[in-house]
Amino acid sequence: MFAFTVKWLGFLKGIPGLALFFDALLKLQLFLLRPQLLSMLDEIELEVTSWEGISARTHKYGGLQFDYLDKEIGHLHSNGLLDILFSFKIKEQLREEGRIQDHHVFVNTGWITFGIRSKQDIPYALCLLKRSYLQKINGRPAQGYRSDH
Amino acid sequence: MNNKIYNFKVLKGILLSNLFAFVLIGITRYLELHPGVFVYAEFVIIPLVMGIISTWCWRDLQLKSRSLTGLSCVNGLLAIVLSSVFLGEGMICLLIVSPLILGFVITGTVIGKAMFKRDNKNLNMSVLSLLLVLFVADSVSDHQHERMVSDIVVIDAPTKEVWKHVVAFERIDEENKYWLFQIGMPSPVAATVEGHREGAGRKCIFSNGYVFDERIAVYNRERDLTFDIVSQPKDPEIMGHIDILRGQFLLKDNGDGTTTLTGNSWYRLYVFPLWYYDIWAESITRNVHLRVMDHIKSLSEKK
Numbered sequence: 232m233f234a235f236t237v238k239w240l241g242f243l244k245g246i247p248g249l250a251l252f253f254d255a256l257l258k259l260q261l262f263l264l265r266p267q268l269l270s271m272l273d274e275i276e277l278e279v280t281s282w283e284g285i286s287a288r289t290h291k292y293g294g295l296q297f298d299y300l301d302k303e304i305g306h307l308h309s310n311g312l313l314d315i316l317f318s319f320k321i322k323e324q325l326r327e328e329g330r331i332q333d334h335h336v337f338v339n340t341g342w343i344t345f346g347i348r349s350k351q352d353i354p355y356a357l358c359l360l361k362r363s364y365l366q367k368i369n370g371r372p373a374q375g376y377r378s379d380h
Numbered sequence: 381m382n383n384k385i386y387n388f389k390v391l392k393g394i395l396l397s398n399l400f401a402f403v404l405i406g407i408t409r410y411l412e413l414h415p416g417v418f419v420y421a422e423f424v425i426i427p428l429v430m431g432i433i434s435t436w437c438w439r440d441l442q443l444k445s446r447s448l449t450g451l452s453c454v455n456g457l458l459a460i461v462l463s464s465v466f467l468g469e470g471m472i473c474l475l476i477v478s479p480l481i482l483g484f485v486i487t488g489t490v491i492g493k494a495m496f497k498r499d500n501k502n503l504n505m506s507v508l509s510l511l512l513v514l515f516v517a518d519s520v521s522d523h524q525h526e527r528m529v530s531d532i533v534v535i536d537a538p539t540k541e542v543w544k545h546v547v548a549f550e551r552i553d554e555e556n557k558y559w560l561f562q563i564g565m566p567s568p569v570a571a572t573v574e575g576h577r578e579g580a581g582r583k584c585i586f587s588n589g590y591v592f593d594e595r596i597a598v599y600n601r602e603r604d605l606t607f608d609i610v611s612q613p614k615d616p617e618i619m620g621h622i623d624i625l626r627g628q629f630l631l632k633d634n635g636d637g638t639t640t641l642t643g644n645s646w647y648r649l650y651v652f653p654l655w656y657y658d659i660w661a662e663s664i665t666r667n668v669h670l671r672v673m674d675h676i677k678s679l680s681e682k683k
Contacts, residue, residue, distance in 0.1 A: 248487065255486035256479065262449040273444035289494045309445075 233257065233310050237335055244292050254293025258309040268311050271353055275307065279360055284368075297360065304363040311347040313356050315363045316340075330355055386441060393437030394455045397430035401459055402466070404515075413519040416620060420653040421518040425511050427481050430455060431488015432495065432508070439496045448489055456485040470616035472565045476660050525649045526625070529662050531669040535639045537680035539602045539631045542639045545679040546605055546629045548573045548582070552675045558667040565617065565664070566590055568672050582607050584627075590615055592624065605629045622661055623648045641676065643669040 236253060244250045261269050272295070279297050280287050285304070290296040296306040305315035314334060317325065322341050325331045334342035347356050404426060408414065434455050435448075443451070460474055460481055469477075495504050535542050551570045561567040566586035573596070574581040582594040590613035598606035606628040612618065628644040645665050651657045 251490060252483050252487050255490060256483045258445065258449050258486055259453070259479070259482050262446065262453065266446055266450075269446040269449060270444075273446060276444070288497075289490055 232260075233308075233312070234335065241336065250292040251289070252293075254309045257293075261309060261311070268347070271347060271350060272307055272309070272311065274353060275313075275347070275356055275360075278357055279364075282361075282364060285364065297364075299364055299367040302367050304367055305360050307347075313345045313347060313359065314342060315345075315359055316342050317363065317366075321362070325359075331359075389437055389441055390451060393434035393451070394458060396437060397433040397455055398459055398462065400433055401426045401430055402462065408519050414523060416650060417523045418621070418651045419518055419521075419523055421515040423477065423480050423651075423656070424484055424653060425515045425518070427456065427459070427484035428488040428491065429508070429511055430459065431485045431490075432492035433488075434485075435489045435492025436496060439492075448493070449486060452486045452489050453482055456482040459485075468616055472560065472563075472617045473621065475563075476657075480656055523650075523652055525652075525654055525658070526646065527649075527658070527662075528644055528646045529665040529669070530642060530644045531666055531673060533641045533643075533670075533673040533677055534634070535641055535677045535680050536637070537639060538637055539633045539639045542631055542641060542676060542680045543602045545676045546631065546641070547571075547576060549672070549675060549679060552671065554675065554678070556671070558671070560664065561587075561667065561671070566615070568668055571672075581610075586613070588615075594627065597626070598628075602633075603631055621649070621651050621657075623650070624665075639680075641673055643673050645669065 258269070276287055276295060279285055284299050286298050288296050288298065290306040290308075294306050294308040297304050303316070305313060307313050312335065319341050322331075322343055325343060331343040331345050334340065334344050336342075343359075345352070345356060345359055347353065405422060408422075431452060434452070438448075438451070456478075460478060463469055463477075464474055491507070495507060548571050552568065556562050556567055558567070566588040568584055569587050570585045572583045572585070576599065578596050578599045580596045580599070582596055584592040584594060586592070592612050593610040594607040595610050596605065596607050598604050606626065608626050609624045612624055624645060624647050626644075626646040628642075630642040630644070632640040632642070634640055645668070647661060647665060649657060649661055
């Protein structure tokens with residue numbers, strides 16, 4: 232459903248509040264079908280917001296965005312998809328590890344998507360976020376950036 | 381925070397937001413701002429504000445996503461149950477409205493969480509004022525929506541044979557394939573006529589015994605049967621939500637022994653937002669069509 236909506240109805244995301252409503256429906260679906268995944272997302276939020284300089288806010292297209300000094304380090308959609316922007320080089324390295332996918336919309340960019348499905352995925356999600364966080368701390372520019380995301 | 385205070389704050393959030401919703405709906409009903417119509421403001425803005433109010437009551441509880449979503453569901457479900465008690469809604473209606481109400485209550489909690497985290501009074505007042513303006517503007521706006529849904533079936537039989545089963549048809553015994561019919565929404569089972577002429581009465585009988593009284597407006601043998609709905613049953617699932625205005629069967633001889641049967645229905649909706657309810661209305665109308673037209677097809681093709 233997520234893939235269908237993003238592919239065919241993605242053009243509607245500019246309507247104020249609609250993406251938030253869609254994300255709320257994802258949250259509702261998760262609460263009804265896999266409530267433990269919501270707890271895992273909470274666990275990630277708790278850990279990441281404990282890092283120095285990190286704040287969490289609502290992502291403009293729904294979900295939870297983590298910022299380091301107002302710069303995004305990644306965001307979590309309410310269906311457990313974690314999106315992070317890396318350089319192309321890091322994306323290739325991560326791809327070799329075999330756990331990430333191209334971003335669900337921006338395929339030919341540095342954006343990656345990692346699907347959190349079980350408790351075993353939490354350490355890897357945190358590792359990806361930490362990598363992005365450290366990159367921001369070190370002030371490295373994020374190549375492959377798409378400003379409309 | 382001890383359990384007593386926690387429970388009190390949770391309960392306060394649920395009760396206050398529901399009280400707000402019912403007072404506001406009561407005021408709009410009292411002022412007759414949109415008599416007989418359920419508007420966008422009631423299904424979108426009120427649940428949004430309910431979410432914001434409950435988050436304001438829960439702002440000290442440090443609730444995480446799972447608890448917040450769960451409590452929002454309880455909040456929304458209470459509003460839905462109260463609606464069924466006070467507005468006499470049917471089970472299918474409640475099922476249809478649930479994703480909309482629950483979705484917007486949860487959206488409201490997300491917005492509320494962001495608002496109260498910033499704790500910017502000007503911003504909070506701006507958001508609430510904007511929602512109030514939208515509510516008033518929508519409540520006093522004119523709401524009318526009529527549309528036609530059309531479906532086509534090709535039948536391997538001549539028009540003469542198909543026509544016999546279009547005007548009236550014997551009982552449909554096939555199992556329902558549409559999920560809403562399977563869970564209890566009434567589906568058409570038979571049609572009877574008083575005469576084969578314009579002005580004659582026609583009845584469309586549904587599975588729960590409800591009858592749509594119709595009057596034949598156009599009787600063009602083997603081509604066009606159009607009928608107006610004279611009265612529809614007082615079923616809580618449809619009463620005050622949708623009026624079926626007119627139905628039509630058009631037959632076209634394809635010249636190869638087959639017939640193209642087109643079924644058209646016109647309806648008027650009394651529930652908004654359209655982007656949500658019209659999807660349901662269209663889906664239900666289409667499945668009523670297909671149930672009847674598939675039956676006509678199977679009767680006509682019977683050797």
